[in-house]
Amino acid sequence: MRLVTAIIKPFKLDEVKQALEAFGITGMTVSEASGYGRQRGHSEVYRGAEYTVDFVPKVRVEVVVDDVDAPDVVSVILKAAQTGRIGDGKIWTVPVEDVARVRTGEHGLDAL
Amino acid sequence: MVSFMEINSGDTAWVLVSAALVLLMTPGVALFYGGMVRAKSVLNMMMMSFGAMATISVAWVLWGYSEAFGQSWHGLVGNPFQHFGLSDLLSAKSVVGTIPTMAFVAFQAVFAIITVALISGAIADRAKYSTWLVFTVVWATIVYFPVAHWVFAFDGYAADKGGWIANSLKTIDFAGGTAVHINAGAAGLVLALILGKRIGFAKDPMRPHNMTLVMLGAALLWFGWFGFNAGSALGANNTAAVTWVNTMAATGAACIGWLATERIRNGHGTSLGAASGIVAGLVAITPACSAVTPVGAVAIGLLAGVLCALAVGLKFRFGFDDSLDVVGVHLVGGLVGTIAIGFFASASAPAAVDGLFYGGGVDQLWRQVVGAGAVLLYSFVVTGVIGLALHKTLGFRIDRDGEVAGIDLDQHAETSYDLGSLGGGGFSHAGAALFGSHSTASASSAATSTKQGASS
Numbered sequence: 001m002r003l004v005t006a007i008i009k010p011f012k013l014d015e016v017k018q019a020l021e022a023f024g025i026t027g028m029t030v031s032e033a034s035g036y037g038r039q040r041g042h043s044e045v046y047r048g049a050e051y052t053v054d055f056v057p058k059v060r061v062e063v064v065v066d067d068v069d070a071p072d073v074v075s076v077i078l079k080a081a082q083t084g085r086i087g088d089g090k091i092w093t094v095p096v097e098d099v100a101r102v103r104t105g106e107h108g109l110d111a112l
Numbered sequence: 113m114v115s116f117m118e119i120n121s122g123d124t125a126w127v128l129v130s131a132a133l134v135l136l137m138t139p140g141v142a143l144f145y146g147g148m149v150r151a152k153s154v155l156n157m158m159m160m161s162f163g164a165m166a167t168i169s170v171a172w173v174l175w176g177y178s179e180a181f182g183q184s185w186h187g188l189v190g191n192p193f194q195h196f197g198l199s200d201l202l203s204a205k206s207v208v209g210t211i212p213t214m215a216f217v218a219f220q221a222v223f224a225i226i227t228v229a230l231i232s233g234a235i236a237d238r239a240k241y242s243t244w245l246v247f248t249v250v251w252a253t254i255v256y257f258p259v260a261h262w263v264f265a266f267d268g269y270a271a272d273k274g275g276w277i278a279n280s281l282k283t284i285d286f287a288g289g290t291a292v293h294i295n296a297g298a299a300g301l302v303l304a305l306i307l308g309k310r311i312g313f314a315k316d317p318m319r320p321h322n323m324t325l326v327m328l329g330a331a332l333l334w335f336g337w338f339g340f341n342a343g344s345a346l347g348a349n350n351t352a353a354v355t356w357v358n359t360m361a362a363t364g365a366a367c368i369g370w371l372a373t374e375r376i377r378n379g380h381g382t383s384l385g386a387a388s389g390i391v392a393g394l395v396a397i398t399p400a401c402s403a404v405t406p407v408g409a410v411a412i413g414l415l416a417g418v419l420c421a422l423a424v425g426l427k428f429r430f431g432f433d434d435s436l437d438v439v440g441v442h443l444v445g446g447l448v449g450t451i452a453i454g455f456f457a458s459a460s461a462p463a464a465v466d467g468l469f470y471g472g473g474v475d476q477l478w479r480q481v482v483g484a485g486a487v488l489l490y491s492f493v494v495t496g497v498i499g500l501a502l503h504k505t506l507g508f509r510i511d512r513d514g515e516v517a518g519i520d521l522d523q524h525a526e527t528s529y530d531l532g533s534l535g536g537g538g539f540s541h542a543g544a545a546l547f548g549s550h551s552t553a554s555a556s557s558a559a560t561s562t563k564q565g566a567s568s
Contacts, residue, residue, distance in 0.1 A: 046320060051318075053317065053319075
C-alpha cells in the first residue's frame with residue numbers, strides 16, 4: 001500500500017474529491033495546511049504598513065491506496081488540481097507497512 | 113441649579129438616549145482595537161476598555177463630576193468636594209439648562225469613560241493590567257476632569273463659574289476635539305514612549321487578527337457618535353439636527369479621503385483604511401460640528417481622512433510604537449478638526465462665528481490654535497509624570513516571556529478563541545480552594561493539570 005499526500009489550492013478541493021470518487025476511492029483525510037514553495041507568499045497592507053505573508057493557506061489531501069493504483073491516483077489528483085499557475089502544490093507518495101480498521105480489527109488491503 | 117428652569121421632557125429624553133449611545137462607543141472601541149491586535153492579545157485589549165468603564169463610572173459619581181463641573185477655582189478645576197457623591201443633585205429641582213442635573217451627569221460621565229479607553233490603543237499587547245486600572249483613575253483625576261472643566265464647563269450652566277478655555281479663551285470645541293481626542297492622543301503618545309516598543313515592532317508581522325471585529329467596532333462608533341455630537345446640544349433642538357448631519361457628512365468624506373490616499377499610495381483601498389477613515393472623520397468633526405456648514409463638514413472630513421492616513425506612518429519614521437495609531441487618528445484628527453474651525457467656521461451654523469475663509473479674519477483661528485495647544489501640552493507633560501511614576505513604582509510593562517506568550521494568558525489566564533478540541537487537562541473550581549474540598553490531593557492535581565492545559 002502507499003500513502004498519497006497532495007498539497008493543493010483550497011478552492012480545488014471539490015474537484016479533486018469528485019475526481020477521486022469517480023476513480024473509485026472510498027475515503028480520504030483532508031486538513032488545512034499552510035506553506036510555500038517557489039511561489040513564496042503574498043503581501044498585505046494595513047494602514048500603509050506592508051507585511052509579507054510567507055505561509056499561504058493550502059489543503060492537504062491524504063489517501064492510502066493499493067500499490068498498483070498509486071500512479072493512477074497521483075495522475076487523477078494532478079489533473080483535477082492543476083491550474084497551470086504558480087502555487088498549484090505538490091503530490092508525493094510513501095510506502096505504508098500496514099493499515100488497521102478500528103471498528104472491525106481488519107488489517108491490510110481489507111481495511112481500506 | 114442656576115435658576116428654576118422648567119425641565120423639558122424632549123430635551124431630557126434626547127440627552128439620556130445620547131448618554132446611552134455614547135456608552136456603547138466604548139465597547140465599540142474595544143471591538144475596533146480588539147480586532148486590530150493579534151489573537152493572543154485581543155482579550156486584554158478589550159479589557160482595557162471595559163476596565164475604564166468600571167473605574168471611571170465609580171470615580172465620576174464620587175468626585176469626577178464635581179471636579180469637572182463644580183464651582184471653578186480660577187477657571188482651572190472645579191471643586192471636587194462640592195458635589196462629592198452627587199447626593200445633593202438628586203432633587204427634581206436640580207436642573208441645568210432644560211434637563212435634570214443627573215441627565216447632564218450621565219451624559220458627561222460617558223465622555224470621561226471613552227476618553228480614557230481611547231488611550232489604550234497606544235500601548236497594546238504589553239501593559240500590566242493592574243497598573244492600567246490605577247492609571248485610568250489617576251489620569252482621569254489629574255488630566256481629564258480638569259481639562260473637561262476647561263473646555264465643557266460654561267459659566268452659569270452647571271455652576272456660576274466655569275473653565276478658562278470655554279469662557280475666557282472662547283475656543284470652539286463643541287463635543288471634545290481638545291478635551292477628548294487631542295487629550296487622549298497626546299496621552300497615548302507619552303505612554304507609548306514610556307512603555308517602549310513591543311518585541312518585534314516594525315520587524316515581525318503584526319497583522320490585525322480579525323478585520324470583521326474592526327468593522328463592527330467602527331460601525332458602533334459611528335452609530336454612537338451621533339449621541340456624542342448631536343447629544344452635546346444638550347437638547348432636542350436645531351443644533352442637535354445640524355450637528356447630526358455634519359457628523360454624517362464629514363465621516364463619509366473622511367472615509368473617501370483615506371481610501372483614495374491608500375489607492376494612490378498602495379494600490380488598494382482597504383477595509384482597515386475605510387474603518388480608520390470613518391473614525392478620523394468622526395474625530396475631526398467632533399469639535400467643529402456646530403460651527404460649519406455641511407459643505408464645510410465635507411471639507412474637514414476629506415482633510416482629516418487624507419492627513420490621518422499619512423500620519424499613521426509617522427511611528428515607523430520616528431520609531432515609537434503607538435500600536436493602534438491613537439496619535440495618527442485621534443491626536444492628528446483632533447488637531448485637524450479643532451484648527452480647521454478657524455478656517456471653515458460659518459456664521460450660518462449654530463455657533464454663529466465666521467472663520468478665515470468666511471471673512472471672519474484670524475480671530476477665531478488663534479483661539480483654536482491656543483486652545484488645542486494648551487490641552488496638548490498639559491496632557492503630554494502631566495501624563496508623562498503619571499506614566500513615569502507608575503512605571504517606576506508599580507511597573508507598567510509585563511515581562512518578556514509573558515509578552516511573547518501573549519498578554520491574554522499572562523494577565524488574565526484566558527484564551528480568546530478555543531477553536532480546537534485538543535485542550536486536555538483537568539478541572540477545578542474556585543470554591544474548592546475557598547471552602548476546602550473532600551480530597552485536597554486530587555483538587556491540587558486537577559489545578560496543576562488545568563494550568564498545563566492552558567499553557568500547552
